[in-house]
Amino acid sequence: MTKTKLYKVDYNSPIGVLEVEGSETVIHSIMFVERQQPIHVAQEWTPHVLLDCVEQLNEYFQGQRFTFTFPYYLGGTDFQRQVWQALTQIPYAEQGTYKSIAMAIGNEKAIRAVGNANGKNKLSIVIPCHRIIGSNGTLTGYAGGLWRKEWLLQHEKSNANV
Template structure:
């Protein structure tokens, strides 16, 4: 079995818990803990250290794309949906229907929503950029407050403004 490592990133909107192997990130979630618990250790893989660095740059408004390797496990359809999410430009949004069309089945709006909710690598695979077709924010495992913050953060960085945390 592949050994998993964990490290926490103290973001402006809560602790982000990163889990990965020697080769890739396998999950990135907002924790409900107030303080980071998992610090970088001597045996922390380089990929987790790189993820910490990239997250730090993202939250400081210095990074708009992630290059850290990720490994997602899911159905073929889920994989297609997750692969389409990074195509949504930084600071912009798309609807579930937009993603359904992008993966070749415009009738699969609910299935896209379901796949989106099963994304284990938030922020890097930007499920927060998905909104309802009516333009309203819809469910986000990390909370709608965090989703709104992430979208405002990206829009302000894209527009050359800073955001208050």
């Protein structure tokens, strides 16, 4: 079995560098990285899907895009994919909880498992795990850091009624 060739390109967002990784046809991950400057720059051989992803991220950060249309690969277990699909149903500028996601997938006792799956999301912003808050209204963990989560929620709130 041949291994899929993966490409990388960085996007310098207002809240740090996002590393976009994908194949010729789909995006595999979009993750915040802890470096100050992009190191993976677009080349003439960079697949169109990565360039499209970066353009859509740019539109999102400019407050002009509320959903994403490029193809992506979820990976993960069946349960994780269920959780991630449910996350995509949380509208722009709105929030959900681990409990609301557990209920949405028909397994209301799986709150901790939902939290675990949420933490394994490799498609930051596109699979909007940043929209999950605690049942008491507080911010809960975010792989990119709580300050980024707070920024993303505020960004969406301020652009939702434009």
